[in-house]
Amino acid sequence: MSHILLVLLASLSTASTLFLVASGITLLFGALRVVNIAHGSFVMYGAYILASAAAAYGGEGWQLWVAILAVPLIVGVLGSGMEISVMRRTYGKEHLSQLLATFAMFYIFADLALILWGGSYKSVPVPQGLGGSVVIADLAFPVYSLFVIGVTIAVAVALAALLRFTQFGWQIRAAVEDPELLAVTGVHVRRLGTIVFGLAAGLAGLAGVLIAPVQTIAPGLDASVLVAGFIVAVVGGLGSISGAAVGALVIGLGETLGALWVPALESVMIYVLMIAMLSIRPSGLLGRS
Amino acid sequence: MRLKSTLAAVAALCTVVIAGCGGSSAQPAATQGEVLLGVPIGTTGANATIGIEGLKGMQMAVDDINAKGGVNGKALKLAQIDDAGSAATASTNTRSLVTNQKVVALFGSSTSSTAAATEAIAGQYQIPFVIWAGADIGLTTKTFNKFTFQTKPSTYMEPRAVAQYMATQPYKRYYTVGVDISYGHNQVDTFLSSLKADGVTPQVVGQQWPAIGTSDYTSIITAIAAAKPEFVFTALTGSDLLNFLKQAGAYKLFQTAKLGVTTGSDLSLALGTSTPPGTVMWDSAPFFLMDQTAKDFADKFHSKFGTWPMEWPLMGYAAVQIWAQAAAAAKSFDGTQVAKAMVAKPFSTVRGQLSFRACDDQALVPTYLWVTASSADPKYGFPLASTSEVITNDKNMMPCSDAQALQPK
């Protein structure tokens, strides 16, 4: 009985970071029709920049908290920068051109990371006050994971509110529905694109910041995060943020239960899920056809 | 528009050429009076620590040997190319080292697959290949050639050594976590069957096989916690092991279950004071459990680099020592001569006396096993051993007849 609760919490914890990554991917696809292969790179940069901040200021104290708030903004700016310098030039072109441009950026970001931070592992300590664990019905659950879940829920609510109640949010939703019509209404679609890219990158940066204390930061993080994020976004429905949430929960639960019941199939399961979803219902669980 | 595109294409080509020419790490070439030792090993990727740390040890050996006059009148120099743990890249790099840079010996590798790739080329070009990391049993059996020498306990030997120790322990409920490649499966299967051969019938309450490179172990940890084992045997390495331990620590998994891990000295140094106490660790060269030569080496290493050595610098140092002594005994750098000298007599190295047996070029080397102390040693910054054992492995090597049956004809 107790471990059912543990399973649920563990699934939520896994789902949280998956949601943050997938929401950015799905936002970019929905609003800008961009499939961003470099999205995992944003996550990795978030983690690396935080690691540098932790190394510079030490793991304790208020500087780390400032970094946790600042790094997603920095990565957001990086994303907007990429949009202005690279993506803008691809909008009129073939879809393949966009895909390849982001593919090229993936390689460029990967190598820049090697130059900036080298190839060895980086490590970030769990922020002071969030270490330790909570005992839930005779099994221990890390406090930090609860923190991650909490932050993600807050961000998800904020994102939903942004889309529902602000003009900027309406413009994004309108862009998802019909970008041409939106341009006709006089909305500055270009600037919208830059801001959306920044927002998506910022979400990815936040994901990077949150996972940094839990796992080693090393080259290859971009690829592994990217694949997982894409699968979640596709399963949930490319273009739908609530789909990303549902997809994250499904995948998070599936991974946790899969490890519990059928450990042998764990590594192939996600690919099979993605292929199955794309074959049966390409628009995903909550996407629009 | 067209002019712009052609200009752009030309400019782009120039980028490639310039990047190629103005590179940061041009490969060394041997000058007169020098011989090159090739090191195709990963210094980036999941097992980057092996390459980075091992190279430090190798360079120390090269410096020490050169200070005493080199080998056969020539100075030694290392030529290393990074393969990021990819067998494909290792293959290309090794071939380049052998044919372009004309290395006289090869050393490696960060994974068993890159070791196999290098081994194939070493055999093809008849260059001695001294393996100091990457211990899959296949290297001395299925893909064996007589130019390859294994200085680490193989995946046949190591789990047998661990089972030998675990048979003396009172645990019954076992859980295994093995990385989902042949290394992981070999280690776990061999461990369990050796336990049975030693008269212990383990109750395996669960097994996990995470894919290599898994970063999120939450679901696995939850499954382990739910099964309430007494002992968790792991066959993970590098960043996988580190991630698993960091995450499991947060779930307080190891207050209820005991943990068994390989590459113990890597882990202790990486985790420092947060190394879980009471963990069963094993390793091929933990300096704090070895004799005075190893401890002196550790002091030298510490004064040079500011950190204490994991097993890799010792393994790398010893590998160079072995090859240098063999080349000196053979009075030549020729692969066949050196290979003959390698099996002729024992070598004295920073790891102690070491010799290869002729049937599969496997060195008879011990596995060091210890249980971590409850608090960190003030001098070293990580917990040393509360109890320890040196398992000599003489009974744990594969019988020569079996090995030769598996080797290519």
Added chain:
Amino acid sequence: MNAPVEAVTEPSGAAKSSTLGPILRGLVRHRTLAALVVVSIVCTAYGLNGDATALITLDNALILVLFSVATNLLLGYGGMASFGQACFFGLGAYLVALGWANLHAPFWLMLVAAPAVGALVATAVGAVALRLQQWFFSLVTLAFSQLFYTIVEKAYVITQGDNGVFGPMIPRALTEPITGFEFVLGVTAICLVLLLAVVRSPFGLTLTAIRDNRRRVQTLGINVYRHQVLAFAISGAFCSVAGALFTVPNQAAYPQLFDWNQSGLPVIASVLGGVFLFEGPVLGAFILQYGRDLLIQHTSHWQLAFGLLLLAIVLLAPDGLLGAAYRLIGRSARRFLSSGVWRRAGWR
């Protein structure tokens, strides 16, 4: 998509000449074959003089050429951006490797089996993937690539998993560098000619028509889906042959041959050279192979160089390097021919 299949215009002043014009016009029309012949001659001359390492790099370049041209059948001619062709490449390599390791089957049998098995598997994969379009198609092919990689790694009892398969899996004759090179060149040349025939055939023309205007072709009564699946099968077959050839210079097969990085290589090569030209991927493959091998020796930052190059091509020269080169040549040739200089020099 309104992409030109032929990116070169004929020199206009040529109509006035009597001998030079027809020659030039013939060259232009048959430039693909001409380019292939030239490349083969250059390769042979270089190969017969080169040392073992140079030959291995050349072999790998030729294998990448075949891989890329086969992928470009889908990408440039079919408008289908598949990021999963490594599935079939790895399949071909493992057929040879496991045929040797597990079945002790002769190399020639496996080489012939490669395109057959490749086509079969590609039909299955294509049947699923082609039910989707554009990005979803690309994503599914990417997922298949990773899936095959994971399966091969996991099924280590059959495939030896992460260790890969190493050993003398090819006939002794082919281990000799020059013989091996001649074999690889020969098979590649034959396959390229076959692929050229496919592209120029009615099937191929229908494929480009589907790329340009799917709906219109559908109204003509052609089963677009079946057409595309067939193209996928053909591409898969030739990618498998490339994979089987891979074992000749490398005598190895490993799981990374299936992953998405490997899938990306022929796409990058095609884009670099020019997706709308048959011989575009040929140039792209040579640049990619030699560029990478050259860069790796001098710097560890080859990823940066190639990322920048790819970006530059994608943004500024979507015709690829060869497309740009042809345009440059075409423009100079036109200018030369209409300038009358050659006539004044006495040529006819």
